[in-house]
Amino acid sequence: MGKIIKDDVSIVISGEAGQGIQTIEKFLTRILKEEGFNVFATKEYMSRIRGGDNSTELRISSKKVRSYVDKIDILIPLTLSSIKHLKNRIDNKTIILIDKDSINYEGDNVVHIPIESDAKEIGNKIFSNTIAVGIILGLFGLQKNSIKEYMEKLFSKKSEEIINKNINAAEKGYEYGKNFYDENKIKIDIKKDEKVKNHILINGAEAVALGCIYGGCDSIFSYPMTPGTGVLLSLAEYSNDFDILVEQAEDEIAAINMAIGGWYAGARSMITTSGGGFALMTEGISLAGMIDSPVVAHIAQRPGPATGLPTRTAQEDLNLVLYAGHGEFERVIYAPGSLEEAFYLAKKSFETADKYQIPVFILTDQYFVDSYYNTEEFILEKDKITKNIVKTDIDYKRYKINDKPISPRGVPSFGEGIVVVDSDEHDEAGHITENLDLRVKLNERRLNKIKELRKNALLPELIGVNSYETLVISWGSNKNVVKEAVENIEHHKISQLHFNQLYPLPEKAKDYLKKAHKIICVENNATGQFAELIKKELDIKIENKILKYDGVVFSSEGLIEKIKELI
């Protein structure tokens, strides 16, 4: 047997929760990126703390790599049941590196490596994951001396004994891998790119969190809920360096009300959650609508209804976010498709919320927040952010009616005036009223924000040729997988149209859609929620939809097949 994997490799490590699969993912992405390889990693896991079948996919490519594939070139299973869990993705080309002494599994491409017994020899079964890291690095043909350096760096906070044992484990694994490499038995041949060394390596949750800091976020109030928690953790990690107030609320209802209270007193506040938690917040969103309060909400979607599949991915909550809150008021929904978009849109969310005094949503999903890849560093404009807060005078009225669509926002103790807001319909001063003429005026002002919002809505991005006949629509996290699929379809008249603002939609988006003979909308849900929204907003009916709702993201091969069936 001899196998050389060229230009693109998918490596999957699988096992139980608690076996250190995440550590393998973290170490390999970091080391390979530092070596100059384009890397991508995504995980799928069960909703439990220990046990179960989890896996992480690492894709390394000679080109930029930013999406998931079903195929597995190399599988390192740490349990038998995790092989069964992945059976639909294992084919006759998959090489399985396995410790046959501990895992009783036979097959054509099974290669025995005594991972577990070597780990025990070093001192503990737990070193298996470091051995696995070493094997992979050997298969890439890395220099031997670099292994020790990386281990010292990655374990720098641990004791000398732990560092040495891990060096020992990694080198042991490396020897196996390097022998396969040298003998051309199994060899990974991927081109490096020097530019990658200067890239940053982060995941979606971190990109959102960093963008929020860039947007001036100074407080986050949340109740933990997978997969929205990543943003909370990331902001907590930075909270002492940037003086960010991070408060874990008693429930989601408290969280959204705290965030709105924060904005009332002038702090830029946000929440992060998932669909179920957000459902509890909807009355708060309506409150923001009524009192013209900015608020930023990050929602990482997962499959529902109810508790659904807590750790899996979906794009099922667009309608929830679009219609959340009783009564009529405006909002903006952004859905980043890349780490870069997440960073800049998170910042923009704070600007938009503050400027228009509305709730703004950052809609992501489990796949997006948990996926890593190397990307160009973010460029920061260093100008002070604009805070749309006015110093109040003695006659200040929060909802003064004039010809402007937005009434200037004062905050308590900044100026001579007082700031009154009310969830009841209110008069210009913010006090409760049942003056119905005034009600009509204030309601119209709240709703008239749509004009400016639509005018300033982000245009969708056309990826591919202008002379398309078929247009494949993506929104949010599907951007990169649709891009890879469309690029790999040998058809010169197909392009992609990616939306990272879902509501409101700009009128101009219609021009792209009208030009197409065939439109295909790709969504991680069962009902085509965005296709429906396009119909409502732009009056264009989309006949072709590729929908997936099994809790797993689209794979590029799977999508290529589905698109081909439709063109």
Added chain:
Amino acid sequence: MTGKINIFQCENEKELDIAWCPGCGNFPIQNIIKKALSEIEGLNPQNCVLVSGIGQAAKMPHYIKINAFNGLHGRSLPVATAIKSVNPHLTVISESGEGDMYGEGGNHFIHTIRRNPDITNIVHDNMIYGLTKGQASPTTQIGMKTPVQVNGVILKPFNPIAVALSMGATFIARGFSGDIEFTVELIKQAIKHKGYALVDIFQPCVTFNKINTFKWFKENSYKLDENYDPSNKMKAYEIAHDESKYALGIIYQSNERTSFESQLNIFKKEKTPLYERYHDLDKLEKFINAKK
């Protein structure tokens, strides 16, 4: 105070279309709050915020000149907590009825006490739902018949004093709308107290509660005497659980806890409110570059 206009009084007070019934206990409480605020040196409508929820009591911010956040039913405590936490220079009062605070907002009541922000929590307690027209409230007494509880209330009344004590509140008082001077003093003490302070105020509902009337409250309550030691927690428990006659006054007070916001890291280096601050973007750039 005679002849001097209270700075917390609305300029248009005479023209206010107040939504309360004639004779409502909310009127004296309105006077109590205005008086208490004006008698504390340094407080003014600009540096105080009155946060309320929903109900007749929660309409108070519309009849006092003060920064106000009249939010959602049951949700005034989280809002008040956040306001105090992003700008600790403000004096923050969270005020609503017992249905709002102990029913709809019960979870926030518990956890706000645990959190211990330096806010004053005023609860109008008339043992009935007024605005929704006479259903049982969390403190309605067993046996009272209402249009919903047609066979009489069977749930045990909520005991806010005992709950607050158990959760670790460090200022717990009960006032009575019929005793203005007495209750003004309680609220002044509550505002000055560092940390969460509960003032439950008994008040009659003249329209829907024909049992717990002004006279009933008079007959079924007593003032703690001068020798009462509010720092004695066990004694406070005893009083809190004595439902034969309700104690009025400061039932418990201690300085055993520090306030939530004073422990926040964001105020360790500087005290400026968050709205005056900007993130250091060079530092952010450095953190992003560290991800290389």
